[in-house]
Amino acid sequence: MPDHATMSVAERLAAVRAQLAHAAQHAGRAAEAVTLVAVSKTHPAAAVEAALAAGQRDFGENRVQEAQAKFPALKTRFPDLRLHLIGPLQTNKARDAVRLFDVIHTLDRPRLAEALARAMEQEGRRPALLIEVNVGGEPQKAGIEPAVADGFIADCRARWHLAPAGLMCIPPAEADPAPYFAELAAMARRNRVAELSMGMSADFAVAIAHGATLVRVGTAIFGPRPRRA
Numbered sequence: 001m002p003d004h005a006t007m008s009v010a011e012r013l014a015a016v017r018a019q020l021a022h023a024a025q026h027a028g029r030a031a032e033a034v035t036l037v038a039v040s041k042t043h044p045a046a047a048v049e050a051a052l053a054a055g056q057r058d059f060g061e062n063r064v065q066e067a068q069a070k071f072p073a074l075k076t077r078f079p080d081l082r083l084h085l086i087g088p089l090q091t092n093k094a095r096d097a098v099r100l101f102d103v104i105h106t107l108d109r110p111r112l113a114e115a116l117a118r119a120m121e122q123e124g125r126r127p128a129l130l131i132e133v134n135v136g137g138e139p140q141k142a143g144i145e146p147a148v149a150d151g152f153i154a155d156c157r158a159r160w161h162l163a164p165a166g167l168m169c170i171p172p173a174e175a176d177p178a179p180y181f182a183e184l185a186a187m188a189r190r191n192r193v194a195e196l197s198m199g200m201s202a203d204f205a206v207a208i209a210h211g212a213t214l215v216r217v218g219t220a221i222f223g224p225r226p227r228r229a
């Protein structure tokens with residue numbers, strides 16, 4: 001096995017897919033039940049193209065503007081490309097996000113639910129929506145607080161006629177993620193939503209053991225991110 005730093009995107013992608021399949025098998029789940037979202041934020045379109053050439057079709061970006069610069073041309077060339085928004089969304093960007101993304105992982109407040117409902121009406125396009133839960137209750141982090149999440153999901157359905165497809169979380173950085181993944185899975189069962197977006201480069205195998213259906217993996221596929229300007 002070549003050294004990680006000198007591996008190509010295709011080689012790293014193959015290694016991640018193998019780890020994903022192994023984790024799924026270990027959990028008694030089908031590998032096809034887990035979608036690998038390749039997080040390409042800060043990496044150039046050329047890196048995305050290398051992943052596309054290796055058969056990858058789901059990509060994650062955390063900024064609307066960066067995705068607008070990178071993806072429209074690629075989406076035209078690869079009509080089955082699915083673009084996921086995994087970063088915080090401002091209400092004034094809701095319409096742009098609805099136009100460009102296929103899955104929005106970061107619905108986390110009533111004002112945004114309202115803005116997305118209106119944007120979907122205006123655009124005639126309905127990306128899948130996941131509700132981000134601040135599982136660690138961290139003040140600096142986005143996400144709805146766990147104690148009010150059930151009520152928010154009910155409001156999304158009743159007030160804004162949104163049908164959330166699932167839940168997403170980013171556990172506290174230094175903690176064991178397992179209990180947080182378990183909590184998110186229990187919340188999904190209780191609220192009858194199917195999708196669980198959890199797990200990143202360092203912990204996607206643990207997330208798969210706890211039922212993740214979408215794992216968001218950046219560094220393990222594309223290498224370290226260049227520092228933002």
Ligand SMILES: *Cc1c(COP(=O)(O)O)cnc(C)c1O
Pocket residue numbers: 039041062086087170199200201202216217218219220
């Ligand atoms: C950047 C990012 C990831 C990917 O993180 P890696 O550790 O590079 O795999 C996953 N999820 C979110 C929300 C991110 O912002």
